[in-house]
Structure formats: structure tokens, C-alpha cells
Amino acid sequence: MQRMSRLFGRTLRDDPAEATLASHRLLLRAGYVRPLGAGIYSMLPLGWRVQRRLEQIIREEMDAIGGQEVHMPVVQPADLWERSGRFHSVGPELARFEDRWGRDLVLAMTHEEVATDLGKWFASSYRQLPAVIYHFQTKFRDEPRPRGGLLRVREFTMKDAYSFDTDPEALEAAYQNFLTAYTRAFRRCGIEPTVVESDAGDMQGSAAHEFHCLTDAGEDTLVVSASGAYAANQDIAAARKPAFDHGPPRPIQKVATPGQETIQAVAAFLGVPTHQTLKAVFYWTGQQLVFVAIRGDLEVNESKLRRLLDVPEIRLAADQELDAAGLVAGYASPVGVDGVLVVADDSLQGATNLVAGANTPGYHLTNVNFPRDFQADHVGDIAQVRAGDRTLDTDEPLTLRPGIEIGNTFKLGAYYSEKLDARYLAADGQRRPIVMGSYGIGIGRLAAAIVERYHDDAGIIWPVSAAPFDVHVVQLGSGDVAADAERLSQELEAVGLSVLLDDRADRAGVKFNDADLIGVPFRLTVSKRTLNARNVEFKPRTSPDRTSIPRAQAAQAVHQAHAQALAALTPAAMPAAH
RNA sequence: CGGGGCGUGGCGCAGCCUGGUAGCGCACCUGACUGGGGGUCAGGAGGCCGCCGGUUCGAAUCCGGCCGCCCCGACCA
Numbered sequence: 001m002q003r004m005s006r007l008f009g010r011t012l013r014d015d016p017a018e019a020t021l022a023s024h025r026l027l028l029r030a031g032y033v034r035p036l037g038a039g040i041y042s043m044l045p046l047g048w049r050v051q052r053r054l055e056q057i058i059r060e061e062m063d064a065i066g067g068q069e070v071h072m073p074v075v076q077p078a079d080l081w082e083r084s085g086r087f088h089s090v091g092p093e094l095a096r097f098e099d100r101w102g103r104d105l106v107l108a109m110t111h112e113e114v115a116t117d118l119g120k121w122f123a124s125s126y127r128q129l130p131a132v133i134y135h136f137q138t139k140f141r142d143e144p145r146p147r148g149g150l151l152r153v154r155e156f157t158m159k160d161a162y163s164f165d166t167d168p169e170a171l172e173a174a175y176q177n178f179l180t181a182y183t184r185a186f187r188r189c190g191i192e193p194t195v196v197e198s199d200a201g202d203m204q205g206s207a208a209h210e211f212h213c214l215t216d217a218g219e220d221t222l223v224v225s226a227s228g229a230y231a232a233n234q235d236i237a238a239a240r241k242p243a244f245d246h247g248p249p250r251p252i253q254k255v256a257t258p259g260q261e262t263i264q265a266v267a268a269f270l271g272v273p274t275h276q277t278l279k280a281v282f283y284w285t286g287q288q289l290v291f292v293a294i295r296g297d298l299e300v301n302e303s304k305l306r307r308l309l310d311v312p313e314i315r316l317a318a319d320q321e322l323d324a325a326g327l328v329a330g331y332a333s334p335v336g337v338d339g340v341l342v343v344a345d346d347s348l349q350g351a352t353n354l355v356a357g358a359n360t361p362g363y364h365l366t367n368v369n370f371p372r373d374f375q376a377d378h379v380g381d382i383a384q385v386r387a388g389d390r391t392l393d394t395d396e397p398l399t400l401r402p403g404i405e406i407g408n409t410f411k412l413g414a415y416y417s418e419k420l421d422a423r424y425l426a427a428d429g430q431r432r433p434i435v436m437g438s439y440g441i442g443i444g445r446l447a448a449a450i451v452e453r454y455h456d457d458a459g460i461i462w463p464v465s466a467a468p469f470d471v472h473v474v475q476l477g478s479g480d481v482a483a484d485a486e487r488l489s490q491e492l493e494a495v496g497l498s499v500l501l502d503d504r505a506d507r508a509g510v511k512f513n514d515a516d517l518i519g520v521p522f523r524l525t526v527s528k529r530t531l532n533a534r535n536v537e538f539k540p541r542t543s544p545d546r547t548s549i550p551r552a553q554a555a556q557a558v559h560q561a562h563a564q565a566l567a568a569l570t571p572a573a574m575p576a577a578h
Numbered sequence: 579c580g581g582g583g584c585g586u587g588g589c590g591c592a593g594c595c596u597g598g599u600a601g602c603g604c605a606c607c608u609g610a611c612u613g614g615g616g617g618u619c620a621g622g623a624g625g626c627c628g629c630c631g632g633u634u635c636g637a638a639u640c641c642g643g644c645c646g647c648c649c650c651g652a653c654c655a
Contacts, residue, residue: 010588011605013590013605013616014590015589017591017648018584018648020648020649035647109655112655145650145654147648152654208655476614477613507614507616508615510617512614513615514616527614528613
């Protein structure tokens, strides 16, 4: 048992000023973590116990699908990252340094390279495949802006797993196993995950999913259909674009629109709806200026644009870059521009007689028709999905939901295997690249998501599976009371429960408030009162009600309540993995 | 990287404008009373006022530079 009088950590009576999110505030205030620098935290005993519980749940689910736990280094030779191409492609979030010999090293931000290297060494033949390895390891990512306590940090522990298979079909089977294992793991932690399709990004994979905890504290925006059948990160979400009939194409006309520089202003001035206008937005890829044309009622999604152009980075163009290209913000037009890469959203196809800029200050063109009046180098879906839009296939309404990304899965395919020459000998005698998958869960972020999901004004309300202790014994008094609280704690441990014993000399109010703050699922109070009545007071953190249970049966009763709560979190048997 | 805010004891803050013994609440220590939802009284301990430089007889306070932290945005396997 852990005595609170000896616990390394302390609760705070005042909210730390820096914390705005509930999870950040409560984890600091209840003494789970202590910040060391921006996005860098020490885990105190309470926090570390939670982390280890979460790890154990995930470990069990990884083992259940045949994963084998390993431990890969954080410090890695840069050479490996040179070969995968990421040493140069990744950017400053990858921490680089030299050892005493001047050799380049990196602090791992993820472990695809090392995993691939291990796979290459191990799987010389198809007979060794499939294989899955995983580990819990520190990652360092020099994020431009850490935020929200444990939600977005620079150093953190991740469970990352890597699957090695002979071909895409086998990868698909492994991938399905992971989707199942992840869902089970998160449910056991008290979170019903929302699984969405996502952007593979730097991972270079062919398909990717994210597991989200829906909460207002989330940094990501998810597009979810009413039935839940469709769910995607807004970065890749697609939806129907309502069509509007503006009649058969008419000849272009130039009209004076003095001072009308925004879509709203121009549309109102000319008496047309915004969906009858053409919006011009300019981006800079680092190499060239991009003229983006999209229907006036829609917004550009930069992730989609970046993928369509197949460039690593993109940002809004600066005024000087526009000037250099001879473009006039507010009156720019794709009609008659040249020397600029033109990207058209597919919303322009079939949208007739639009109002566009005239490339002359104070003038617009009416009756612009694509592709009659201008050509695009790229045409595709680059529009932001809006709440109320409808799914492509089933015409269901879509909503936007904030979510915390607590896990992700990538089908890497042969990308890293080819870069690092990780090949196996197939049954037919051919050497083929190992087909890989990569699967991550951020442990600290998961803990933070759980707190976001489970708390009230008084503090954290841990699901039994994640709590730092199973039972919080509050001892109100000394002498006989203390002796009985001690005995009770031992009885609880004897039935397999972990105990936090508040043996401090503080008053009842202080102890109860701290118990609520720390959020252990079950509270038992021992006092003169309970001693005389030969009972103890029992209170689940989830309920405001206190009940008396006979002292003699206390340990058994709590054991039972705990087992029940745990069972409620354990998913029913799911389809067995292959 | 842009915008905003803030660095004074473990936490929350005042003092700074108008330079002159560093203060309040909580937490902490000692004692007494109290004893089931953040008690009362008395007495204590604890601070390079983020750092460096300048102005001045004298700087937490004025000036310059730097560093750090938080929030918003950009960004983000």
C-alpha cells in the first residue's frame, strides 16, 4: 500500500495558472506530473502508475495478436535516416546531434527505420513471416508548439508496433488484427474510439487510420456521418458538393465593382449567390506560386491541396509573391493568367456563369465558365468539408467533431523495405521487399484523453482499468482508527487490490477533497463512527452516494465492485485474429 | 515563424506607473484548541524578484539585450 503521508507528490489547492484544459489542470493539481520545460514532463508516482496500467492493457492486446515485445534505441545513427530519406525530408522536429567522433546521430521520433533494419536482419525467408514486434519507447519530437499539458508534448512514451508480411494481402490481415486490438485496448481504457481514415503524411503509406477520443479538447477535426458509417479526418474527408444551375454559358462581360474585394461583397454588389462566384486563393510551395480557383461558397483544404500537388509543404502566398506574379488580390482571375500553376477545385466543373476577378483593380468578370475560359494544371477535390454537407455515396448529413488522436495505423507497404533494402526470399525463389505496417499509441496522450473524458468539478474520475490505485482508504483519526485502516488496507491487498491509504493528520474535508481530486475509483472511510458500528463507508468516485458496508465483508465487497466495474470495460470476445 | 500575455518562496497573486527595509492567501514547520467535505489561534522557516548589462548614492521597480513559460494562429509520423 502507498501511504499518502509518504507519497512523492502533493496536491495543490489552487489551479496552476498555465493550465487551460481540464486534463492539464487536474494532472498538475493532483500531483501526477511535473513540467520541466515546454512539452517536457516528469511522471510522478501517480502518473507513472497510470502509465504502467495503460501500457499493460496495450501489452496484453498486442500479445493477443501475436506481437512480441522488444526495445529499440532512442539514439540512432543518422545514416539509417539518410537511407530512408527522412534525415532530410523531415525538418527540425527531428533532433540531430553529433557524438564525440563527429558522427551524426538522431533522437528517434519514431522507429520505422530501426524496425525495418531488424526485419531485414530477421526475415531472410518467407518462412519467418509474418512477424509483429512492438515496444514502449521514448520519442522526441521538437514540436513547434507543445500545448495542453500531456496532449501535445515533445518527449513522450509511445507504444509503436511494426508488422512484417510477405505481400499486401497478408498485410491486410495483420492490419485488421491491429484495428481489432486497438479497439479492444481503448475500450478497456474506457474510451470508445472513433476510427477515421487519415492522411498517411510523412509515413508514405498506402492507407492510414486514426483512433480518436471525441472531446472538445481535441485538436483534430473529424468529419462523421449521422450513422457513423463514414468517418474521416477533415484533412482527407470528401463530401458531395451541391450543384447549382446558373443557366447555359453566356459570353464573358467585364463589370465595374469598385471597392468590392471579398466574395461576400462582390456577390452582394452584383446580386448573385456566393456559389455563383469563383474564389481565387494563392499559395506558395517554396518553389512556385499556385493559383487556386474554387467555387466562392467553399474553402480550400490545405492538406488536400498539398497532396494534389504532391509537395511537402504549402502556405498562403505573401503579398510580395503576388506582386511579383502581377496578381491583384481581391480582383485576381484565372482567366488570362500565365506563368502560374493553376489548380481548380472540381466544384468548378459544371458551375456556369461565375463571377471572377478581372485582374484589374475595381473590375470583375461575369459569366466565367471552366474550362471554356481558362485551363487548370490540376483539377481535383481540394475543398474543406463543411458541417451539413452530405456523404458521397449514401447522402447522409455530416457533422464536424473535435477529437484527440490517441492512436494511428499505417500500411507502409514496401516503402521503407525498398529504401533500406529489406528483402526476403519468397517460395518461388524471388527476392521481394517485406511488406510493412506501423502502429502507434501515445501513452501520455491517452491518459490525458481519459481525464478529458472522465472528470468533474472536483477532480479526475478514473476508469478502474486506468486508475493509479484501486482503492483509496481514508483514515479519519488515529489510534484504533489508524490501526483498523491499516488492517483494512492489508485485507484489500490480500484480495488483489492496490491501496492508497490517506494516513495524514489532516482534517476530513482536506482528505475527501484530495480523494476526489486524485480520482481513485473507490473510496473507503474508516473513522470512530465506522469502528463503533463495525462497518466502513464505501463511495465510488462515480457516485455522490455513500453506503455503509459491514466491516467484516469490506474487502470482499470492494473486490466485487471492482471486478464488476472492470468487467464492464472489458469488450466481449471479438472475432479471433488469424 | 507571426500575434497576445506572463516571469516576485511549492501553488495563486500584489508591489513596478511615481526607484529607498520584498508583501498577501494557500501549502510547509512548532504548539494549543478542534475533529466527517479545503478549521481557529499563537509562533516560525523559506525568495539570486528569470539572466546579463546600463542609468542612479541606491533598481523587483527605469532603459537595453537575452532566456524561459503560457495562450491563439501557422505547423504537426
